[in-house]
Amino acid sequence: MFDGAVSDLFGFNALQVGMPEVDFLRNCRIPFRLHAASQGNVMLRCDAVQFPFATSSADLMLLPHVLEFSPNPHDTLREAERVLVPEGHLIVSGFNPLSLWGARRLFNGDKSFPWQGKYVSLQRIKDWLALLGFEVVAGRMGCYVPPVRKPTWLQRCRFMDGAGDRWWPMLGGVYFLVAKKRVMGARLIRPNWNGARVSQVLMPKPTQKTEYQKSEYGN
Numbered sequence: 001m002f003d004g005a006v007s008d009l010f011g012f013n014a015l016q017v018g019m020p021e022v023d024f025l026r027n028c029r030i031p032f033r034l035h036a037a038s039q040g041n042v043m044l045r046c047d048a049v050q051f052p053f054a055t056s057s058a059d060l061m062l063l064p065h066v067l068e069f070s071p072n073p074h075d076t077l078r079e080a081e082r083v084l085v086p087e088g089h090l091i092v093s094g095f096n097p098l099s100l101w102g103a104r105r106l107f108n109g110d111k112s113f114p115w116q117g118k119y120v121s122l123q124r125i126k127d128w129l130a131l132l133g134f135e136v137v138a139g140r141m142g143c144y145v146p147p148v149r150k151p152t153w154l155q156r157c158r159f160m161d162g163a164g165d166r167w168w169p170m171l172g173g174v175y176f177l178v179a180k181k182r183v184m185g186a187r188l189i190r191p192n193w194n195g196a197r198v199s200q201v202l203m204p205k206p207t208q209k210t211e212y213q214k215s216e217y218g219n
Helices: 002-006 073-083 100-108 122-131 151-156 159-167 195-202 208-217
Strands: 013-017 032-037 058-064 084-095 134-142 174-181
Touching: 002 058, 002 084, 002 174, 058 073, 073 084, 073 122, 084 100, 084 122, 122 134, 122 174, 134 159
Parallel strands: 013 032, 013 058, 058 084
Antiparallel strands: 084 174, 134 174
16 A cells, blocks of 8 residues: 555655554655654654654655554644645554454453554544644555464455455555645735826825916916
8 A cells, every 4th residue: 555655756855654664665756765763773763752853844754553552643643744845745554443453452452562552543533634734635444354363264354355345444454544734825915006006096186276276376
């Protein structure tokens, strides 16, 4: 999903925050690509709530499974909005709590990765994005197969990935969103300072008395 989304986006600076094990910018055509995370083999280590990037400095930002492991996911999105330029793109992926993956996390009690995260619903992510001025331009669900490890069970459930988009589209284990930062511009309406019209409006016409006085005294 990331490979297909980033291949058609352009700009000068692209950022990937989180999941340093996978290069999600490998198909990106943007010349400068930076990988950042709180730990791991990355170009920059940073916090998930306060990004050390200048305001309006990135054309593209990826947040692969960052929000569900952030102490404050709304602040993470707010920081992404600050860093992105107007009309910049934000790509978010996350685990869907209303899925078999969400049920596995809820009823199993496993505290290992990725079950220790706080899964955020797709509708809440959309509400936060709209509140921050983003417009969702693309999105889809994926990973309908239940979270099992045995190859035999994976093979038996393989049909669910093909039928998921048609029969249960909102129950995918992972959601994927592409959003664009919209900035409402203000246009200053200036008065039409045309010389001829200004003289007509600002210069008063002489009264009859004034004209009579001019003719009487020859002035």
